[in-house]
Amino acid sequence: MPKYYEDVEETKTKKKFACEGIRDDLLECLLKTDCVMKEKRTPRDCMSDPSIPDECNKLRVAFLECRRSMLDMRTRFRGRKDY
Numbered sequence: 001m002p003k004y005y006e007d008v009e010e011t012k013t014k015k016k017f018a019c020e021g022i023r024d025d026l027l028e029c030l031l032k033t034d035c036v037m038k039e040k041r042t043p044r045d046c047m048s049d050p051s052i053p054d055e056c057n058k059l060r061v062a063f064l065e066c067r068r069s070m071l072d073m074r075t076r077f078r079g080r081k082d083y
Contacts, residue, residue, distance in 0.1 A: 019066035026063050029056040
């Protein structure tokens with residue numbers, strides 16, 4: 001279960017960089033997969049593996065969308081999508 005979407009008041013520390021919460025959730029999810037645990041591969045190698053769970057794949061898409069939103073010119077006016 002992703003920790004990032006739980007109560008925001010628990011973490012009062014300032015974020016160091018954009019998309020940090022989703023990145024941490026994705027890393028935690030990937031570290032629990034069989035690809036990392038049994039095959040001893042890196043989480044980066046396992047991101048493109050089709051056997052990762054659906055939850056990790058959804059976090060991966062959300063992370064990529066968050067990173068993409070940082071390059072979007074509309075964010076100059078609307079602000080960054082801070083998931």
